[in-house]
Amino acid sequence: xxxxxxxxxxxxxxxxxxxxxxxxxxxxxxxxxxxxxxxxxxxxxxxxxxxxxxxxxxxxxxxxxxxxxxxxxxxxxxxxxxxxxxxxxxxxxxxxxxxxxxxxxxxxxxxxxxxxxxxxxxxxxxxxxxxxxxxxxxxxxxxxxxxxxxxxxxxxxxxxxxxxxxxxxxxxxxxxxxxxxxxxxxxxxxxxxxx
Ligand SMILES: [Fe+2]
Numbered sequence: 324x325x326x327x328x329x330x331x332x333x334x335x336x337x338x339x340x341x342x343x344x345x346x347x348x349x350x351x352x353x354x355x356x357x358x359x360x361x362x363x364x365x366x367x368x369x370x371x372x373x374x375x376x377x378x379x380x381x382x383x384x385x386x387x388x389x390x391x392x393x394x395x396x397x398x399x400x401x402x403x404x405x406x407x408x409x410x411x412x413x414x415x416x417x418x419x420x421x422x423x424x425x426x427x428x429x430x431x432x433x434x435x436x437x438x439x440x441x442x443x444x445x446x447x448x449x450x451x452x453x454x455x456x457x458x459x460x461x462x463x464x465x466x467x468x469x470x471x472x473x474x475x476x477x478x479x480x481x482x483x484x485x486x487x488x489x490x491x492x493x494x495x496x497x498x499x500x501x502x503x504x505x506x507x508x509x510x511x512x513x514x515x516x517x518x
Pocket of ligand 1: 465
């Protein structure tokens with residue numbers, strides 16, 4: 324079992340360390356969840372991509388992948404899981420896995436791996452670090468998304484402005500996170516549209 328800060332610890336800590344996105348207990352501040360889905364292209368399903376060689380089943384259920392002492396730029400990913408008719412899908416499974424700050428996956432344990440379920444409004448929230456690029460790959464986060472009783476989507480999310488996006492054959496701009504900063508917290512928005 325990996326020791327991660329609890330939500331109670333996040334809410335109870337309260338004070339920012341100077342120049343850091345971390346609170347003094349090592350946990351992260353929260354960006355607001357998105358109020359509305361983005362459905363301009365609601366007919367367009369989120370693109371499928373290969374799962375690659377590093378997926379592991381049975382990840383722990385958690386939204387917080389950052390552990391005390393973990394290197395890397397903290398980031399919060401937020402968004403909706405939606406049907407093609409732009410209907411929010413509560414209870415959808417989202418299973419995330421990614422490389423660490425140096426571009427390495429934890430293949431013996433479950434660091435930077437975790438699954439969760441979308442909330443009653445179809446929203447998800449993941450707190451993690453920006454993954455490092457590795458040989459042949461630009462920065463990316465892997466995810467499997469499955470609506471309750473529906474078909475599984477496997478894909479990858481990408482970061483805007485990365486030089487290696489141009490040389491990575493898997494990169495697709497449709498899978499770019501939309502980056503914002505909320506009170507200094509780096510946040511990425513992506514809404515999944517499922518069949
Ligand atoms: Fe990967």
